Each structure stands twice: as structure tokens, then as C-alpha cells.
Amino acid sequence: MVVTLTLQAESSEGKRLSDSVYETMLSAIISGKLKPGTIVSEVALSRQLNVSRTPVHDALRQLAKDGLVQQRANHRAVVAEFTAADIYDLYQMRKLLEGEAARLAAKGMDRATLARLRETANSLAEDRDNPKWGALWADFDEDFHNAIAESSGSPRLCQDIARYHLLHRGFNKLGTTPEGLEHALEEHVRILDAIEKRDPKEAQRAMVDHLQEWQAYFVRHFRKKSSE
């Protein structure tokens, strides 16, 4: 299967080419254009993106560090594949980290952010017939979890959460149901309620419960897929 990729627009801004390649690859993976198991070749990529191998090489090393591609000893790099055990472990980490972040955010989130999240959640709930609902949801989900992480006041916690959220988005697209997303939206509202009440315990519990449901869903999903 041939996948066409083009460098993203922000490449023109005075950034590094290797960063542009990184972001291009990243969004290709998390959008599902590059599926798990796909082998990526440095030369092929560099030709497609009209850059030399050097920045591509750099980008792949970074992606490998993120866990989004695996650089095998075979001189071959593949887009990371997730087993059910991987997914389980990933969500164990998300529950731990984001539960803590939610707890802290209940104390620290400012009113403006809280209002913005609530507004977006409301508009999403009323706009469920929008054909682009899935994409809107993904943006909100990103914003939501990111805002809570930042409200924790811990830069490292924030960074680690972002890293795991990236992995989450990496296979997210492989299988979600509209009902699942609507249910998740309700859970987000529950978390927001707890934060607004400034109830750390409840915020943490709501976040952990929320992630628990995703965890169960995806683990089931991946077990099914690997057994067929």
C-alpha cells in the first residue's frame, strides 16, 4: 500500500526540517494514514517529502523514543503495533498520571479554562449530527486532557501525560463507536463537575473511571482483533 505524505505547512517557519518531518509522521500515524505494522524506509520517506535522509533519520529516532515506531535490529523501522497487554499497560499509566492531574486540577484550574471546556462540551453535545463530529471530538478530547494536565501545575506530569495521550491517539482511530464517544463526553462532563465543585477526590475518581472504561473497551477490542 502506498501512502502519500507531504510536509506540513509550518515547515516554512524558521524551524528545523527534522521537526517538520517528525510532526508530519506523527500526524500521519495518529490519524491512521500510517497503520501499525507498516514498515517505513528512510530513503522512501525522504524522497516523498523532498528532503534528505538526515532529517528523516532524526525524526524516526525521536518517534522511536516516543514509542510510536520501533527500530528493529534488522535495519527496519515499523510503525508500532499494540498488543492487548500494551494497551492495558498504557491505560494503567494514564489512570495513574491523569488521575493525579485531575486531583490537582480540582484545586488549581482557573475559571476561564473551566468555562471554555464546559462550553465546548455543551456545543458538542448539541451538535452531534455534525458530519465532522468525530474530528471535533478528537480536538476536544485533546484540549480537555491537556488542560487538566496543565492545571496540575506540574510540568513533568504534563509532559508525560501528553506523551501517553499521543500513543492513545495512535490507535484510537482504529476503532471507536459513536455511542462510545457520546458516553465518553458524559464522563468528561462528570469530571468537569467535580473540578467545578473543587472536589479533588471526586475528580480523580471520575477521571480514573473514565479511563477505565476506555481501557476495558480497547483491551476487549484488541483481544478480539488479535484472535481473528
Place this chain on the structure above:
Amino acid sequence: MVVTLTLQAESSEGKRLSDSVYETMLSAIISGKLKPGTIVSEVALSRQLNVSRTPVHDALRQLAKDGLVQQRANHRAVVAEFTAADIYDLYQMRKLLEGEAARLAAKGMDRATLARLRETANSLAEDRDNPKWGALWADFDEDFHNAIAESSGSPRLCQDIARYHLLHRGFNKLGTTPEGLEHALEEHVRILDAIEKRDPKEAQRAMVDHLQEWQAYFVRHFRKKSSE
């Protein structure tokens, strides 16, 4: 100040040169040979290590991703400096992650590992006049925290703990007192006791308390240093 570096021995094994450079830099930073604030130049490093700039460039990017060096827009990279707030944040993460690991290890650590840790702890307690006690302690500390992380059964938790423990070692050498280390040894024994009793709550609490003390100590230490 001139710092002499040589590639570590494992460079000969079929690994990547860039990984060897990475490990060399890493140990130079965590051992204190390369002090925070030192500017590192790719050409200077490549000459010192007798490799080309390419693997050095790679290694620096990886170290930047770890937060051990900062790549400034100026085309200059410096060894990361820690502020008191950084230290605080770092230990907040360690308490969260390693507390969880200790909790899980109380359920999952096998008897052989437990026995090995206890034996090392005992021999350290009796050997406190050894001139190399500091180095022996560092090895034990590494082994101890690593063993608990692995006993958690979560690969990602293990990996993240290792990453933060690395940062810990990065400035650890900058100031510890013999009394502090002996006290820490006692705390380790408390954690081992809890694990042996298979008491997850107590193991977690003991670990968090232990890290809390380091946190308070280092934050105090760094505040003092930055104010002088």
C-alpha cells in the same frame, strides 16, 4: 574548563555509535563530570570521542528529549540546570510513580529478589567504614529502585521510573551527607519490611515518605545554593 571524555567500552558491541555517545554523555552528566550550565559543542565532542558529528548530533537530540541538555535557538546546547522548582517537580513525579510501583511490588516481588535486596542492605549497614561506601550505596540505590519498578509488572512504569531515577542521579552527586545516606538506608529497610509483609498500603507509604525526605533535602539544598 576542559573535560576529557572517552567512549565507553560497550561501544565495540554491535550497537550504534550514537547510542554509545548518548551513554557516554549521560554518565558524564550524572557523574557530575559535565556540570549544569556547561555548553557542549558538537564538533568539540566529536573530536574528543573520535567520531563524526552525526552520532554526536543524534545523541544530543536524545538527551534534549530527556531534558538533560537544552538546545537553545542560538545554535548552542547547554547541560540542563536544575532550579529548586525543578527538583520539587521531579520528586513529585517520583513519589507518584515509585509509590505506585512499591504498592504493586508488595504484591508481585518474588522471594529471590527480596532476599537479594535485603542481603545487600545488611552488608551495607555493616560495612559503613568502607572508603567506597558512597559508590556502593549508589549501586544499591539503583538496584533497589529498579527492582521494585520491575516487580510492579508494568513495563511503562518501569521505564518512566528509570528515566526519573537517571535525573535524580544527575544532581545527586552534587551534595549528600553520610548521615543522610545512612538514614536513607534505614528507610529502604522499612520499604523492604512492608513488601515482605505483603502490605501494599504500607509499602507505598514508606516509599513516598522516603522520597519526601529526599525531596525536602534537595529542595532546601538547591534553594540555599541559588541564593548565594
Place this chain on the structure above:
DNA sequence: TTTCGTGGTTTAGTATACCAAACACATGAG
């Protein structure tokens, strides 16, 4: 004395070239 060029030097980023290792396919022996 201070300030603003100005050119040489050094930096990191990128492109290109080279190489050893590993793959893939074909061909031959059994």
C-alpha cells in the same frame, strides 16, 4: 567613551557519499 557596523569564525542543520549488514530472489544440488 560608547555605539554601531562589519567581517571572520564557529555553530548547528542539511545534503550527499560511502559502507557493512541484512534481505530477497534466483539458481543449483540433493
Place this chain on the structure above:
DNA sequence: CTCATGTGTTTGGTATACTAAACCACGAAA
């Protein structure tokens, strides 16, 4: 037909070359 072997191709890792940008030091002008 199967399996081993050999060879051409492709891979990623490394070295080297080139470039643009940033630093630095020195000098001229205010």
C-alpha cells in the same frame, strides 16, 4: 520439490561537505 547457497539490492549508520545563521572581536564614527 526442498533446501542451501550465492549474489545483487536495499537498508540504516556513519563520515564528510556545504550552507545559513549567530556569535565575537575589532575598528570607525559619533
